[in-house]
Amino acid sequence: MNTTQPKKLSDIPLSVLDLVPILAGKTPADSFRTSLDLAQQVERLGYKRYWMAEHHNMVGIASSATAVLIGYIAGGTSTIRVGSGGIMLPNHAPLVVAEQFGTLASLYPERIDLGLGRAPGSDQLTAMALRRSLQGSVNDFPENVEEIITYFSSENSTSPVRAIPGEGLNIPVWILGSSTFGAQLAGILGLPYAFASHFAPTYLQAALKVYRESFRPSESLKEPYVMVAANAIVADTENVAHRLATSLFASFLNVIRGKSQPLQPPVENLEDFWNEAEEYSVQQMLRYTFIGNPQQVKENLQAFMDSTQADELIISSHIYDHPARVRSYQLIAEMRQTPEPVKFETTV
Known part of the structure; x- marks a missing residue:
């Protein structure tokens, strides 16, 4: 079980969550190329996973066909390791998900993760277009997760419905969440749990407590395993980092306003763009956002790890x-006390 001793930042794996942003003035094809370049760079820097999330009907995010992009x-x-953070299960038949990730795991053995979420990752009208029906409910999520796990099991070989490929493969299934619902499910099923604290921080501590207390060892996982998400924007100087972060704040300001827009270039400040209420709302959503020079962010990330x-x-x-x-990911990697900085040049 987890001990009460805080983990050092240098002792834990670091991973990447790529929202595959579409930049103002660029195309989705440009986003795919830069995502691949980023994945290649962070692989060299020692990051463990590279996850992408399923979103739909958003002009600023290019990862709607998540399984296809994982293969790329x-x-x-x-x-x-490459995976989903996550596949929004209400949008898909469990068998299709099992077949897709079985195919990916067959092509890239021991490198594919399947993170599952219970939100649609879209508005209701888009959810209807994806599913053709909204008759399902959140109560279907646990059954659908267990159905996928069954398809991956070797014991399913005598079933009239089988995932080929997929059956008998070692494909880690994660539960993703931003509340205690997914935390309890992950604990009961003995699955690893990832919390979306990078945009939904409210229930972080409560969810981690529920997960750890409800955890039951499973064939795939003997002890609780938690991954937490944070935004981090690091530059060589504090001023540069804060300027870069204005693009992130502006994108969440658009979320609050119900406006969809490509990711915008940074600005000198956002005072002319939001009012006090909007600023407060964005800051609350992005509570676990760490901005600054390497020493500042290292201290804040360590405090975050101490608390979780x-x-x-x-x-x-x-x-x-x-x-x-x-560069931001490079500076974060160097916080793990890498003896010598990794030198590279981007290809895009």
Whole structure:
């Protein structure tokens, strides 16, 4: 079980959450190329996972066909694990998900993760277009998760419905969540749990407590395993980092206003763009956002790990400028006391 001793940032795996942003003035094809380049760079920097999330009907996010994109990233890398953070299960038949990830795991053995979420990742009208019906409810989620796990099981070989490929493969299934619902489900099923604290921080501590207390060892996992998400924007100077972060704040301001827009270039400040109420709302959503120079962010990330005692940290650096985004992940990797900085040049 987790001990009460806080983990050092240097002792835990670091992973990447890529929202595959579409930049103002660019195309989704540009986003795919920069995501692949980022994946290749963070692989060299020692990051453990590279996850992408399913979103639909958003002009600023290009990862709607998540399984296809996972194959593209996995095909362009060699060691880093690639997965979904996550697949929004209400949008898909469990068998289709099992077949897709069985195919991915067959192509890239021991490198594919399947993170599952119970939200649609879209508005209701888009959810209707995806599913053709909204008759299902959140109560279907646990059954659908168990159905996928059954399809991956070797014992399912005598079933009249089988996932080929998928059956008998080692495909880790994660539960993703932003409340205690997914935490309890992950605990009961003995699955690893990832909390979306990078945009939904309210129930972080409560969910971690529920998960750990409800955890039952399973065939795939003997002890609780928690990954927490944070936004981190790191630059060589504090001023540069805060300027880069204005793109992130502006994108969440658009969320509050119900406006969909490509990721915008940074600005000098946001005072002319939001009012006090909007600023407060954005700051609350982005409570676990750490901005600054390497020493500042290292201290804040360590405090975050002290408070959560998480086993892994997944980081989103939502930055408009691609070289600056890669640099942010490089500086974060160097916080793990890498003896010598990794030198590289981006290819896009």
